[in-house]
Amino acid sequence: MIVLKYKDGEKPEKLAPKAKANMEHCANFLVSMVEKYGKAVLEEIETEEQVIKE
Numbered sequence: 001m002i003v004l005k006y007k008d009g010e011k012p013e014k015l016a017p018k019a020k021a022n023m024e025h026c027a028n029f030l031v032s033m034v035e036k037y038g039k040a041v042l043e044e045i046e047t048e049e050q051v052i053k054e
Helices: 017-053
Strands: none
Touching: none
């Protein structure tokens, strides 16, 4: 579970433009990593699950 801590302890009504840009940049990075490595990681997990079942 992720707990966010806000300045002054309260969630702001709107994000600052810089914070929003940083979040969008991070989200784009995560999407690109999933697109790049997702299939390989899933194949590795499936292989490990098959080994465990045997």
